[in-house]
Amino acid sequence: MIVKEQPSALKLFLVMQGSVVPQILGKILVFTVLAIVVMALDRHVVALPHVSLTALSVFGIALSLFLGFRxxxxxxxxxxxxxxxxxIVSDTRNLARNCEIFIAEKEDRQDILGSAVAFAHxxxxxxxxTDVTGDIAIWIGDDEAARLGAQKGGAEAALRIIAGKVRALHESDRLSGFGQLAFSETVSALGRHQTGCERLATTPLPFVYSLLVRRTTYLYCVLLPFALVETTGPFVxxxxxxxxxxxxxxxxxxxxxxxxFRQGQNGLPLRALCRTIEISVAQALDRPAPPPLSPRNGILG
Amino acid sequence: MIVKEQPSALKLFLVMQGSVVPQILGKILVFTVLAIVVMALDRHVVALPHVSLTALSVFGIALSLFLGFRxxxxxxxxxxxxxxxxxIVSDTRNLARNCEIFIAEKEDRQDILGSAVAFAHxxxxxxxxTDVTGDIAIWIGDDEAARLGAQKGGAEAALRIIAGKVRALHESDRLSGFGQLAFSETVSALGRHQTGCERLATTPLPFVYSLLVRRTTYLYCVLLPFALVETTGPFVxxxxxxxxxxxxxxxxxxxxxxxxFRQGQNGLPLRALCRTIEISVAQALDRPAPPPLSPRNGILG
Amino acid sequence: MIVKEQPSALKLFLVMQGSVVPQILGKILVFTVLAIVVMALDRHVVALPHVSLTALSVFGIALSLFLGFRxxxxxxxxxxxxxxxxxIVSDTRNLARNCEIFIAEKEDRQDILGSAVAFAHxxxxxxxxTDVTGDIAIWIGDDEAARLGAQKGGAEAALRIIAGKVRALHESDRLSGFGQLAFSETVSALGRHQTGCERLATTPLPFVYSLLVRRTTYLYCVLLPFALVETTGPFVxxxxxxxxxxxxxxxxxxxxxxxxFRQGQNGLPLRALCRTIEISVAQALDRPAPPPLSPRNGILG
Amino acid sequence: MIVKEQPSALKLFLVMQGSVVPQILGKILVFTVLAIVVMALDRHVVALPHVSLTALSVFGIALSLFLGFRxxxxxxxxxxxxxxxxxIVSDTRNLARNCEIFIAEKEDRQDILGSAVAFAHxxxxxxxxTDVTGDIAIWIGDDEAARLGAQKGGAEAALRIIAGKVRALHESDRLSGFGQLAFSETVSALGRHQTGCERLATTPLPFVYSLLVRRTTYLYCVLLPFALVETTGPFVxxxxxxxxxxxxxxxxxxxxxxxxFRQGQNGLPLRALCRTIEISVAQALDRPAPPPLSPRNGILG
Amino acid sequence: MIVKEQPSALKLFLVMQGSVVPQILGKILVFTVLAIVVMALDRHVVALPHVSLTALSVFGIALSLFLGFRxxxxxxxxxxxxxxxxxIVSDTRNLARNCEIFIAEKEDRQDILGSAVAFAHxxxxxxxxTDVTGDIAIWIGDDEAARLGAQKGGAEAALRIIAGKVRALHESDRLSGFGQLAFSETVSALGRHQTGCERLATTPLPFVYSLLVRRTTYLYCVLLPFALVETTGPFVxxxxxxxxxxxxxxxxxxxxxxxxFRQGQNGLPLRALCRTIEISVAQALDRPAPPPLSPRNGILG
Structure with a gap:
């Protein structure tokens, strides 16, 4: 994610980072050349058929609506x-606070919160x-980390560890039924967030929209020079x-x-958010907290 | 649901899968022929009355708004x-975690989670x-599956089984009142999701919108050639x-x-989601998990 | 509510059921006649002043925005x-499931669920x-039904009966404090839904919008012929x-x-929804369930 | 709030109540006169510079968007x-039902529900x-009413009374811990609603929007006659x-x-809503309920 | 945040406070001068190429959509x-009411509510x-305030203090398990709000939108004079x-x-909201409440 300030008016047209220009430069050039060819043919070779600009503008409104929707x-x-x-950040912190509220012994808190960090990673x-075994190991030990990292669905497994720990604490009378209920709710919330991530990651926007919008955009840009050639002169x-x-x-x-959740200039900074969670958990456990991640070249990873 | 990547620019106009073109090709052809006829008549036979493009564009804006709304x-x-x-996925997992938190004996968890899978199916x-008796049988046994499959409202019956089991566990002191409360909330959440599905499936968009939008679209496409014939030449x-x-x-x-929820290219992949649930429940019960469903020809069922 | 499938293209313009044409035919005719008169006067009697179509289209965009908003x-x-x-459907079912989870004796459930059906009606x-005493009587007895039906606010009274019953069960040790809490939440949810219905029913859209939109529509349709007469010829x-x-x-x-909630072609099918509730409650009480309501002439009441 | 039915087409242009015409008549007249002056000057005195209607329509689209957003x-x-x-209505009723569910003695309920009515007022x-001491007095006595009325923040004080009463009931064993928890949640909900009202009342839409929209509207209406004068003739x-x-x-x-929440034709009918609350609370306390408020001249206060 | 009433029509164009004109005056002037130069060159020196207004209006619609989205x-x-x-305001008050409901001793409430004020600051x-040590000190003492102020993440630390206090009260039997549960929920809500603030503050709108919108606006304003010069005369x-x-x-x-959350004319009045919280907490603790903050020059800080 890009976190720098907006460029001044002078730099505005030179900024390339964060700009989509590099990605679409090819298309822009193709259509510009097409426009030049259409203009040249129409003026110097043979009068091409013209499209009414008003007609095209109806089409343009529809296209704007589609693009706007998407x-x-x-x-x-x-x-x-x-x-x-x-x-996820918020409910991990709630988990830490519930530990503070319901669990007297500091050691008992450690397993739960370590697994919560493992969950986020x-x-x-x-x-x-990507493989997160290394990031997890310092929180839950190498063996456990390897076990979580080995299976697809490590996030669910991490929550299952917390759940098991909560039952064990209750069975050994170190956590009341009220505490059990509070942990059950917070763990459910974390699970809901994970399923939400899964939903966004596995369900793209309906494919048909892309086809409809992209085809329409191409058609529009092909017809445009024929509409402009009459009235817009050298600006075409x-x-x-x-x-x-x-x-x-x-x-x-x-x-x-x-x-x-894809990595890229506009992807969400999941590493930085995991670090935020690590800092909060470290503070809750009275451990030294790692420093927050800073953006590199204006990009937070 | 289609899960493939977007086609490159070159393939864009050849892709038919996921495209709506096959469905609407007839209509496109009819109106194209109409346009050719209008143009031919107007040029070679008799001057037809023309419609002002500006007038039609007012109409086009209204149509865009209706289509956009719908x-x-x-x-x-x-x-x-x-x-x-x-x-549903998330709260089935919460159910599994509540089992982990509140129920000590593994056998006691089995009935509850098996019924949860039966609920989703x-x-x-x-x-x-469709008949899901076969999918359910491996989780709750053939008899129970036949009983659930036989009645309309099998989903509600499955939740009722969970509810009964929760009471039985409490009565035999294997589940605390806190656990009962937590299960009551999770089961309610599952019930809410089921009623939500019912709502979407039984309540279509108001019928009158379809009439209004479709009639307007037809009228617009009929009038369009009369508006274009003057200014757009062979592009009509x-x-x-x-x-x-x-x-x-x-x-x-x-x-x-x-x-x-209808089956089709853009329908939601309910089979794949049920499989996701089966995998999570299998892991919670320490059973071997079935593999996730993969898309066939780019379509996830 | 109309639940039939969409008509094919051929039938599209003949369908009258569900169409708004019958309601607005008068207005359409008045403005069509006005257009003919304006056209005839302008051509054969005296040149009427013309309005610029572009000017009217600005106005048309504003009108589209208002109509779109409304x-x-x-x-x-x-x-x-x-x-x-x-x-309401969902939380009545939750009430039934809470009965299953927290109340051991079947007879104790009956009063609560009967009152829940009475609430929906x-x-x-x-x-x-409308008077629903008859529909209620079979669930809570004639006397109680008459009492609920007699007073404005029968829905609140029905929930009060449930609340009283919950307290009585707790006082006679047939319902735990946990169960009491769960019922309190579900009854609150039902109450929220009822207040939501009240809100929609008693708070129309601000009156001033209707005035603004309707006046603008009339003015627009009056000016339209003067704008079209120049450019659109016999299509006016x-x-x-x-x-x-x-x-x-x-x-x-x-x-x-x-x-x-008004009865009509596009009103919500409250009778059918109450029947859905009756079926769920009957199943929860192991009683024979009434059949679901089917649409009559494509309309579900 | 205006609650009358929509006027028929004939009366539509005569209705003044609920119309904004009286408020903006001055502005309409000023711009109409300006248009007449511009038209007269342009025709009979000196040709004024004209603005292109198409140019103005770009501007008009922007203006429509701003107005639409606002x-x-x-x-x-x-x-x-x-x-x-x-x-507020719903949660006061929930409070009454929680009294029914958790509190055995009718007298104990009275203080809580009386304070709930005081809260709404x-x-x-x-x-x-406005001073609501009189409305409150019949529910919580003159002394208490005067005390609540005297301080800014009477609503918070009313909820504090309820909270104190809940603790007292629990301390004297007339309310269980479960009941305490249920009341805590309902009182919190009422508090959230009050803070929500505060938020809407103290946070207007950003001031800058008003400036931008209003200035643009004035500029648009000043430029309009110069754009219309060429093409729209006597309709200008x-x-x-x-x-x-x-x-x-x-x-x-x-x-x-x-x-x-401002009093006026389109303000929300807070008096009527408070009355609805009074009726519900009276019924819950088995007292005679006051009649609901009816609209005066079509306006519900 | 600006809280003054809207100016009358006469003052509308003179108001500078709250207006964006001062910020963008430079740009307005640059483009106005450009327009004058284009007009002068075109008339008196050499006929410049013209752009079709209709073409520009398509572009204008797209720009309006982008600006509208942003x-x-x-x-x-x-x-x-x-x-x-x-x-935050609401849940701090809920915290105060939960103190009233669940905690008998006034002194026990003080630490919790003082830390809640510290949390908000x-x-x-x-x-x-900004450094808020001074604002906090009067509520939780100088030492504690210095400690909270010294670390990044003082808000989390304040909630941790509350959580610890809740556990201590429960361990010394001055707070029931029910109370513990209620506090756990309210503290979680406060934590959620804090994380929400963090989310808004650290996640700007995607950078690429700014580039796209700003570049498009500049291009539009550069092309505009070439489109207007033909038809709009001295109004250009x-x-x-x-x-x-x-x-x-x-x-x-x-x-x-x-x-x-940035400080400025349209920033949210965080100081005033903190004061609102201080007043509520003071009233809950029976202390003299500070006066609410008033706007200075129409701006609430």
Whole structure:
């Protein structure tokens, strides 16, 4: 995720980082060249058929609506992903506070909170398709970490460990029934967040939208020079380039935000959020806390 | 549900799977032919009356708004369906964790979790109008499965079995009052999800919208050639075809997403979600877990 | 509520059931005649002043926005109404399951669940302004039914009966404190749903919107012929008729959906939902369940 | 709040009650006169510079978007206000039912429910900036009422009385710990509603929106005659009047709905809602209930 | 946050406070001068190429959609920030009421509620990046305040103090298990609000939107004079100035609302909200309450 401040007006058109221009430059160029060719043919070779701009504008309104819809849906997914991870942070802290409220012995808290950190890393590991055994090991020991890392579904296993520990504490009279109930609720909340991540990661926006929107965008950009050639003169290629930038650019943004958990410039900073959790848990256990992650080149990972 | 990656620009116009073109090809052709006829008549036979494009564009804006509204509403239903099933997955896992937290004996957990799997399959059976007795039998035995499968409302019956089991465990002092309370809440949550599915499945979007939108789309496409004939020249049929593709295409998408639980290319993958539940429950019971379902030809069932 | 499938393209323009055309036919005719008169006067008698179509289209965009807003707000109310009734269905079932979880004796469950059915009917009776004594009598006896039916606020009284019964069961040691707490929550949820129905039924959309939107629609349709007469030729009356159909049609739909609990083609099927509740409660009490209601002429009441 | 039915088409343009016309008549007249002056000057004195209508329509789209945004935001506030008060009604009834479920002695219930009515009136008193001592006195006695009325924050004080009473009942063994927990949750819900009212009442929409929207509207209406004068002929003043009616009218509506708790035609009927609460509490206490408030001249206060 | 009433029509264009004009005056001037230069060159020196207004209007619609999206997203963030702080106010009061319900001794309440005030200030301190040790000291003593102020994450530490106090009260039998459970829930709610603030503060809107929207706005304003020069005559500079005001103005507003916790004219009044909390807590502890903060020059800090 990019966390730098907005560039000033002067730098605005030079900024490439965070910009979608590099991704869509090919398309912009293709349509600009097409526009130049259409203009040249029409002026110097043979009068091409023209499209009415008003007609195209009806089409443009429809296209704007589709792009707008897809953009809203993708942004909602991105923000929901962030809210879910905010929930993981929040409910891990609630778990730590419930330990403080219901469990007298500090050692008893350690297993529960270590597994909670492992849970967060395991969710991240699943989403980023990466091995998190190393990150987990310092919290729950190498053996346990290897066991969690070995199986698909390490996040669920981590919550199961917490659940088992809660029962054991209750059976040995170190946790009351009230505490058991409170832990049951917090662990359920963590499980809900994990399933929410799974939902976003495995359910893309309906495929058909992409086809509809992308095909329409291409058709629009192909027809555009024929509509502009009559009235816009030498501005035709500039205009086509700008429109291609706007429409393909929005599409590229949408494609990224649609998958909030993919690694990339606009992906959510899951590593940094896991670190936030580690810091909170370390403080709750009176351990030295690791430093928060800082952005590298303006990007928080 | 289609889970493949987006096609590259070159393949974009050749992809037929997941496209709505096959469904609406007839309509596109009819209106394209109409456009050709209107254009031919107007040029070579008799000057037909023309419609002002600006006038039609007012109409087009209204149509875009209607289609946009219906599309939003349909997508919201589809996504709500997915969220509800995410809730079923999540709360079945919570049930498993509550077993871990509150119930000491492994055998006691088995009945509850087996019925939870039966619940998920029964909800799917109701929505897909299919017999799930076979899927249930391995979890709750043939007799019980036949009994659940035989009655309409097997999902409710499955939850009733869980509820009865919870009471029995409490009466024999193997489950505390706190555990009873926690199970009561989780079972209520599962019931809420089932009623949510029922709501989406039995309450379509108001019928009158379909009439209004579809009639308006037809009228618009009939009037369009009379508006374009003056200014758009030989592009008229292409233009009409594209507009028909956009408007009828969006309508076809909307019709599918409106019913998220129907089987089809854009239907939700209920079988795969039931399998996810089976895997989680198997892991909670220390049984060998079945493999997750994979998409066939890019479609997850 | 209309539950039939969408008509094919051929039947689309003949369907009258579920269509708003009968309601707004008068208005469509008036404006069509006006358009013919304006056209005739302008051509054959005296040149009337013309309005610029572009000017009118600005106005048309504003009108579309208003209609779109009102339509969204009305649909949200309709869908919220459906969600609330889904909540009534769901929480009655939760009540039945809580009976199964917390109450050992079947007879003790009967009073609670009978009153829950009475609650649903009483809410429906209030919303439809109809007498439900007959429907209630078979569940809670004639005397009690007459007493509930006699007073305004029968729904609240039904919940009060449940609450009293819960206390009595606890006092006679047939229900634990945990059970009391669970029932308290479920009864509160039912109460929230009832208050939600009351809110929708007693709070219409702000009156001023209707005035603003309706006045604007009339003005727009009056000015339209003066704008079209120059450029649209013999299509003027057809065009005006279509625009009147679209704008007045959307308005009529909105008026119906704004009041989701009114009886009518687009009203919610409260009788069918009460029947769903009766079936669930009958199954929970091991009684023979009545059949679900089926649509009559495609309408579910 | 206006609760009358919609006027028929004939009466539509005569209705003044509930209309915003009286408020904005001055502005409509000013701009109509301006339009007449511009038209007269342009025709008979000197050719004024003209503005392109297409250019103005770009501007008009932006303006529609701003107005649409502000309208949505204001309506959401209004409806949130209504939902919050629905919550107050609902949770007061829940409080009454919790009394029925957990408290055996009728006298013990009286103090709690009387304070709940006082709470609702006190919230209303704060929002309407009015003295509610008289309304409260019949429920909690003159002394207590004077004490609550005297301090800012009477609503909080009323909830504090309930909380204190709950503790006292528990300490004298007339309320179980479960009951205490249930009351704690219901009182917290009432508190949340009160804070929600406070939030809406003290946080207006960002001031800058008003400036931006209002300035833009004025500029638009000033430029409009220069754009219309060329193409719209004698309709110019009518057109400007209609546009001013639509844009300033929507603005006036928005200003009212933005403050849902202000007294006025579109303000929420807080008195009537308090009465609804009084009726429910009276029924719960087996007292004679006061009659519901009826609208006066179609307005419910 | 600006809390003054809306200015009358006469003052509307003179108001500078709360207006974005000062921020964007430079840009407005640049584009106005550009428009004058383009107009002068075109008329008196050399015919410049013209852009079709219709073509630009397609572009304008897309731009309106982007700006509209960004504005909605930013306003939603601002309002969510306000709702979260409403939650902090509300749950601190709930904490005070839970003290009243579950804790008999007044002294025992003091530590909990003092730390709750410290929590609110610490959240504010984090968001405003300011030292709140002084504000906290009067509630929890200088030593404790210095300790909380010294560490990053003072808010979490304050909640941890509450949690520890709750356990201590329970261990010394001054708080029941029910009370423990109720406090656990309220403290969790406070923690959720704090994490919500963190989420808004650390996760800006995706950077790429800013680039896309800002670049598009600049391009639009550069092309605008070439489109207007043909048809709008001497109004060109006025028109360009107004459009620049509208588009850059909305952008400036959006930039401010996107960061609801930054100090500034449209930032949320965190100091005033903390004071509200102090007043409620003081009343709950029977201490003299400080006066609420009043706006200075119409701005509430």
């Amino acid at each position: 953009n809203n849906a993708a942004y909602d997914r991105w923000w929901e992903g962030r809210r879910i991870w905010g929930g 395991a969710v991240r590991g699943d989403l980023h398709d 290629p500039i205009f086509v380039a700008v429109v291609a930038y706007v429409f393909f650019g929005l599409q590229a943004v949408t494609n990224e935000l649609e998958h909030p | 599309n939003n509403a349909a997508y919201d239903r589809w996504w709500e369906g997915r969220r509800i099933w995410g809730g 029964a909800v799917r059976g109701d929505l897909h109008d 049929p292409i233009f009409v075809a594209v507009v028909a593709y956009v408007f009828f295409g969006l309508q076809a998408v909307t019709n599918e997403l409106e019913h998220p | 339509n969204n707000a009305a649909y949200d109310r309709w869908w919220e109404g459906r969600r609330i009734w889904g909540g 009483a809410v429906r009776g209030d919303l439809h302004d 009356p057809i065009f005006v008729a279509v625009v009147a159909y679209v704008f007045f049609g959307l308005q009529a739909v909105t008026n119906e959906l704004e009041h989701p | 309208n949505n935001a204001a309506y959401d506030r209004w409806w949130e206000g209504r939902r919050i008060w629905g919550g 006190a919230v209303r008193g704060d929002l309407h900036d 003043p009518i057109f400007v009047a209609v546009v001013a009616y639509v844009f300033f009218g929507l603005q006036a509506v928005t200003n009212e709905l933005e403050h849902p | 504005n909605n997203a930013a306003y939603d963030r601002w309002w969510e920030g306000r709702r979260i702080w409403g939650g 610490a959240v504010r301190g984090d968001l405003h990046d 500079p006025i028109f360009v100035a107004v459009v620049a005001y509208v588009f850059f103005g909305l952008q400036a507003v959006t930039n401010e609302l996107e960061h609801p």
